[in-house]
Amino acid sequence: MPRPEQKLSRRAFGATFGAGVAAATGLPTAQAHAAASTEERPFRAAEGRTSKRPNLLYLLADDLGWADLSCYGSPHIKTPHLDRLAAQGVRFTDGYAGSSTCSPTRLSLYTGRYPGRTEAGLEEPIIEKSTVGLDPEHPTLASLLGTAGYTTAMIGKWHCGFLPDYSPVKSGWDEFFGNFGGSMEYYSKITSDKRYDLYEGETPYKDLRYYTEILTERASDFIGRDHDKPWLLNLNYTTAHWPWIAEGDTEEAKRLEKRVRELPLEQAQLALAHLDGGSLDKYREMVESLDRSVGAVLHALKKSGQDRDTIVVFSSDNGGERYSNSWPFTGGKHTLQEGGIRVPTILRWPARVDGHQVSDVPVFTPDWTATFLDAAGARPAPATPLDGVSLIPYLSRGETPERDLFWRTREERALRRGKWKYHRATEAKIPPRNGKDALFDVERDPHEGADRSAHEPELVAELKAAWEKIDAGLLPYPSGS
Template sequence: MSRRAFGGVLGASAAAVGAVGLSAAQATPKLPQSPAAQERPFRAAPARNSPRPNILFVLADDLGWADLSSYGSPHIKTPHLDRLAGQGVRFTDAYSGSATCSPTRISLYTGRYPGRIKAGLDEPLEEEATVGIDPTHPTLASLLRESGYATAMIGKWHCGFLPDYSPTRSGWDEFFGNFSGSLEYYSKLSSVGEYDLYEGDVQHKDLRYYTTVLTERASEYIGRRHDRPWLLNLNFTTPHWPWLAEGDVEEAARLEKLIKAGGPEGRMALGHPDGGSIDTYRRMVEGLDQSIGTVLAALKRSGRERDTLVVFSSDNGGERFSYSWPLSGAKSTLQEGGIRVPTIVRWPARIDPGQVSHEPVFTPDWTATLLEIAGTRPKASHPLDGTSLAGYLLRGEDAPTRDLFWRVRGERALRRGQWKYYRAAKDKAPLRDGKDQLHDLKQDSREWADRSAHEPALLAELKAVWERIDAELLPYPSSE
C-alpha cells in the first residue's frame, strides 16, 4: 500500500472516529485560561518606519487546528506558542494550501495552486516520485534572494528528490534536512530504508532526535552575524508519524529494525499502525512547542526580534491523535479538520500584540504577503494565486475579498466569506453521497447542516467558480 493510500485510509478513519467521539463529548470541559482569552479583534497599527524584516516561517507537520492550548486543546500545553500568539495575531480561519504535505509546501514555495505543476498532482509525493518543483520555477526563496535576502531551509523539503530537485536548486542558499515525507526520528531512515538527513545535497550523520537537531541548526543560523535580511523556512516533521517523542528509543529501534527488514511491513513501519497514543502525541506537540521556544529565544538573543516577521502554521490538518473540535474531518480531506490550521503572525516593529483575526486566509496568501513586505514582485510569467495581506496587516485596509479554492482527487471545496461549497469524495465520506453541499461556517463549523436547498443560487455560483478555476489547472492522470 502506498503512503497516499495509507494516508487516505487513516484520514478517513480518523474523520469517522473523530466525528463519533467528539459528538459524544459535546460537554467539553472548561478550558484553562490562555492568551486567547485576552485577545482583541485585529486592527492594523499606525504606520511605522522599519527595515525590511527577516522572515522566520515555521511549519509544523500534521498539526491539528486545536492542538495548541491557545486554540482550545484541553490537554496539550503549549506556552511558547501561546506567548507568540499573545505577542502578535492569532488567525482562527487560516487554511493550508491542500490536505496533505507536499501540495501545501508547493503552494507556499510557489504562491500558486498545487495543481499548476505536475508535482502538485501527487498527494503527497512518494519516494519513487520523478517530479518536483522545477529549478526554473520562481519560488519564495529565489525571488527574495534576487532582492538581496539570504535564504535557508532547515527541515522537511518534500518537493522532489535528488538528483534533479533540491532546495538549493530552487532558491535556498542553504539546506539542512530531509527530502522525503517522513523519517524515523532517530535513525533518519525513510520508508524505503534510505538514510534521509542531508546538508545541502550530501548526507549528514546525526542519530539524535530529529526535532532537537533541527532546533539546534535553526538557533545557530539565527545567531549568526548576517549582513542582510534573511528568510529561514524551518520545517519540523513533528508531530507527523511515527509517533515518537524524545526518549522513546526502544520503539524507535523496533521501527528501525522493521524498516531495514524491508517488504510490505517494513514499507509501512513509519505509518506506525500499531503505535502511538494520545499521551505520546501530547509529548510530541509539547516538545515541538519547547523547540520553538528555544528558537525564539535565539532570535531574541540575536537582537533582531523586533525586526523579524515570524509566521507559524501547519501543512495540513491533524491525524489520528489530533484534537480538532469542533471541526469535522482530518488530514487528506477537504473538510475543515483537514485544511483549517493554527496560524500565528508576529512582527513587533509593525504589528501590535494580543490580537485575533477571523478573516479566511490560506497558504499561498503568505507567499504573496511576504513578497510584498520584502518589496519583491512575482514574475509575470508565473502569476500568484495567493493574495497579499500586507494592506490588511500593515495599512488598515479591509481584508481582501476573494474565493479560497482547494481540490484533491475526487473532492472539492471553495470558501467565500462565511460560505463553503463542498463535495466529498464518495470513498472518503460515503454517508455524504458525493453530492454538492453548501455550509454556513459562521453558524456550523462542523459542516453538518447542508444549506444547499435554502441557497440554490449561491450553491450554483460557487460551484461554477470552482469549476472555472479547476479548468485552468493540470488534470489528474485519467488512471487516478
C-alpha cells in the same frame, strides 16, 4: 459557561476564547494572560507604522490539528511558547493550509500558487518512488527573495522531489539542512524505502540524535549568525507526523528501525506508519516537544536582537491525523472538510503589528508567500502570477482581502467565499454526501453538519461555477488517477 459559538459573533469570540482555554487547561492566571487569553481582542491594523525590510521566519509543523495548541483550545496539551507567540501578535481563527496533504501545501508555500499549477502538485503527496518534483526553473519564494537581496535557508522537511533532480538549493535556497522525503524515524532517519534521509545541501549528513532537537539547534545557529542582509528561514519540522516517537523513546525507535530494515519493502512502508504505536499521551509529548523547540528558536531570535524586525508565521501543512484534535471540525488530513485544511495560524511582527489580537479573516498558505514578498519589496515573476494575496494591506490598514479560497484534490473540491463553503466529495469517503454539491455556513456551522444547498441553490451554482473556472486553468490529473 455557554460555548462561545452559541452566544457570540465570530469577532466577539476572540475576546472570550482565552478565558475558556485557561479554565479548560488549568493554566495559572499569569500564564493564561501570556497565552492570548482575556486580553485577546479583534484584529485592528497598526496604520502608519514604518519599519525596515523584515527578516522572514516561517515555522511549519507537520500534521498538526487545529485544536492541538492550548491557545486554540487543547484541553490536555500545554504549549506555553506558542501561546506566548500568539499573545505577541495575531491568532487567526480561520487560517487554512493550501491543501490537505504535505507536498501540495509545501508547493503552495514555495510557489505562492495552487498546487495544481505544477505537475508535482498533482501528487498527493510525493512518495519515494515519484519521479516528479518542483521544477528548478519555477520561481520560488526563495529565488524571488534572493533576487531582492535576501539570504535564504531551509531547515527541515522539503518533500517536493528527490535527488538528483530536485532539492531546495536547486530551487533558490542558499542553503539546506534537512530531509527530502515525507516521513522518517526521528532517531535513525530511516525512511519507508529503507534509505537514510538527512542532508546538508545535497550531501548525506550523519546525526542520530532526535530530529526535532537537531533542527532547532541548526535554526538557532542560523539566526545567531552575523547577518549583513535580511533573511528568509523556512523551518519545517516533521513533528507531529508519525511514527509516534517522542524525545527519549530510544528503545522504541530502535525496535521500529530494526523492523523496517528486516521487512520486505511494502511491509516496511506500513511498519514506519507505526500503526501499532502511539497514544494520546505520546502525541502530547511530541507536540509539547515542538512547543519547546519553537520557544528555543524564538529565544535565539530575541537574543540576536532581531525579533522586532522579524515576521514570524507559525502554521501546519494540513490538518491532524490519528491522535490530533480538530474540534469543532469534522474530517482530518486527506480531506477538504474543515478538519483537514483549517490549521492553527499565528503571526507576530512587533515592528508593525500589535499583540493580543485575534482575526477571523480567512487566509491560506499561498497568502503568506505573497505577504513575505510584499514585505520584502520583492516582485512575483510575471509568467507565474501568485494565487495568494498579500496581507500587508490588511495588517497595515485593515483592508480585508475579498477573494475566494480554493482547494482541489483527486477526490474532493472546495471553495470558501465569506462565511460560505462549497464542498463536494466524489467518492464514498463522506457518506451520504458523496458526489453531491453541498453548502455550509462555516461561521455558524463549523462542524459542517447542516447542508444548506437545498435552501441556497443559486449560491451553490455560483460557487460551483467559480470553482470550475479556477479548475479550468489548472493541470488535469492524469487519467485513471
